[in-house]
Amino acid sequence: MTPPSADRSKGRNDLKRQIRQLESIAALSGGIAHDYNNLLTAIMGNLSLAMEHVTPGSPLATFLEQALSASRSAKTLTRRLITFSKGGQLEKSPTDIVHLVENVAAFSLSGSNINIQIGANEGIWPAQVDFQQIGQALHNLMINAAEAMPKGGTVFIDFENVTINGGNSILSAGRYVNIAIRDQGMGIPAEHIEKIFDPYFSTKNRGASKGTGLGLSISHSIITKHGGEITVCSRTGVGSTFHVLLPADTGPQPIVPEKPQRNERYPGKPVHGKGKILVMDDEAMIRELVGNLLNHLGYEVDFAEAGEIAIRKYQAAMHASQAYDAVILDLTIKGGMGGQETIGQLKAIDPFVKAIVSSGYAESPVVARYEEYGFCERVTKPYEIIEFSQKLDRVVRQDASRAHPPTETTAS
Numbered sequence: 001m002t003p004p005s006a007d008r009s010k011g012r013n014d015l016k017r018q019i020r021q022l023e024s025i026a027a028l029s030g031g032i033a034h035d036y037n038n039l040l041t042a043i044m045g046n047l048s049l050a051m052e053h054v055t056p057g058s059p060l061a062t063f064l065e066q067a068l069s070a071s072r073s074a075k076t077l078t079r080r081l082i083t084f085s086k087g088g089q090l091e092k093s094p095t096d097i098v099h100l101v102e103n104v105a106a107f108s109l110s111g112s113n114i115n116i117q118i119g120a121n122e123g124i125w126p127a128q129v130d131f132q133q134i135g136q137a138l139h140n141l142m143i144n145a146a147e148a149m150p151k152g153g154t155v156f157i158d159f160e161n162v163t164i165n166g167g168n169s170i171l172s173a174g175r176y177v178n179i180a181i182r183d184q185g186m187g188i189p190a191e192h193i194e195k196i197f198d199p200y201f202s203t204k205n206r207g208a209s210k211g212t213g214l215g216l217s218i219s220h221s222i223i224t225k226h227g228g229e230i231t232v233c234s235r236t237g238v239g240s241t242f243h244v245l246l247p248a249d250t251g252p253q254p255i256v257p258e259k260p261q262r263n264e265r266y267p268g269k270p271v272h273g274k275g276k277i278l279v280m281d282d283e284a285m286i287r288e289l290v291g292n293l294l295n296h297l298g299y300e301v302d303f304a305e306a307g308e309i310a311i312r313k314y315q316a317a318m319h320a321s322q323a324y325d326a327v328i329l330d331l332t333i334k335g336g337m338g339g340q341e342t343i344g345q346l347k348a349i350d351p352f353v354k355a356i357v358s359s360g361y362a363e364s365p366v367v368a369r370y371e372e373y374g375f376c377e378r379v380t381k382p383y384e385i386i387e388f389s390q391k392l393d394r395v396v397r398q399d400a401s402r403a404h405p406p407t408e409t410t411a412s
């Protein structure tokens with residue numbers, strides 16, 4: 001059965017307003033997570049630097065290792081907050097949809113009495129989606145499934161590649177991926193099924209836990225914004241199946257973002273090196289941290305607070321025949337030119353510039369597909385000395401002309 005298409009303009013306006021409100025809350029919490037991540041970068045970076053100065057196995061080394069281990073857990077939490085809190089414009093990219101659904105299901109249903117059963121998914125096409133927003137849409141469906149089975153049960157998730165020929169008023173012709181999410185819950189009575197996608201329709205209004213009735217309307221809005229469709233089949237006493245149809249990506253293989261290391265140490269040892277590095281970051285504490293890290297590792301360092309200054313310094317160093325061996329650019333600079341625009345301009349000055357993008361947004365297209373944007377490497381905040389030094393060493397020692405032929409930078 002398809003979602004109701006009767007006149008619901010009042011409901012739609014309410015929904016739009018509500019979505020705008022949710023988006024500004026999401027932007028606010030995303031901003032807090034971003035600031036928190038910068039603090040965590042300074043904490044973890046300095047702890048890992050302090051570890052370099054203590055005797056291995058000493059009591060001080062143990063305390064520092066414990067503090068580092070706690071910050072690694074905080075890193076996992078912040079990453080989740082950043083992933084789930086960004087609203088606003090759709091930022092679509094080819095996405096491994098099976099991987100995304102598995103992650104969302106595990107995250108949404110963790111700690112509940114619900115099992116997850118994922119069906120065969122070999123050869124499922126990647127989807128062309130904004131993974132954060134689709135993640136939110138799927139999360140709402142998982143929560144509803146769990147709430148429909150208060151005594152526990154299983155959520156079955158199946159995937160299917162679908163080709164639509166001809167198209168219709170809702171879907172264009174083309175390739176899609178269908179995700180079926182089936183629960184063993186109480187089902188939806190026939191008199192409710194036409195209303196469940198309406199804003200504020202909720203049957204969860206008894207007792208302390210009231211539903212807002214916005215979960216499904218938000219999922220519906222996100223999925224249709226993607227050119228997809230959400231439909232439902234349900235039988236009372238048996239369960240409900242939500243089908244989510246999303247446009248498949250027709251391009252090359254999706255790029256999966258670098259997986260956060262779950263509370264683990266980056267393998268290997270810090271690598272020392274030499275050379276001159278330009279560090280651009282708007283946060284004084286990050287500049288200080290990176291300066292200390294680089295000095296400890298044996299590098300010389302210069303700083304810039306924003307892109308404009310980085311470009312001036314880079315140009316001046318080139319003219320003085322004292323070019324930088326690498327630049328580390330923060331992706332987001334408050335009120336100034338960020339990493340993406342800066343690399344574009346640096347490439348115009350020096351097509352062989354060796355740059356590392358640094359950001360807390362691991363899933364940002366610029367970080368996930370850093371090479372397309374002209375970077376040689378990425379570091380995701382918060383980072384520790386081992387990862388940071390190994391990546392920088394690889395970049396500094398790279399033969400720039402071979403490693404990175406000049407290309408046009410891609411705009412997002």
Ligand SMILES: Nc1ncnc2c1ncn2[C@@H]1O[C@H](COP(=O)(O)OP(=O)(O)OP(=O)(O)O)[C@@H](O)[C@H]1O
Pocket residue numbers: 140144145148183185186187188192196201202203204210211212213214215216217240
């Ligand atoms: N899997 C499901 N099984 C049974 N009923 C469902 C299921 N999913 C949705 N419903 C029905 O649709 C209604 C609307 O769902 P929706 O997610 O929009 O709001 P909610 O879950 O009530 O509140 P909120 O999502 O804000 O917590 C629910 O109250 C419930 O009656």
Ligand SMILES: [Mg+2]
Pocket residue numbers: 140143144211214215216
């Ligand atoms: Mg809900």
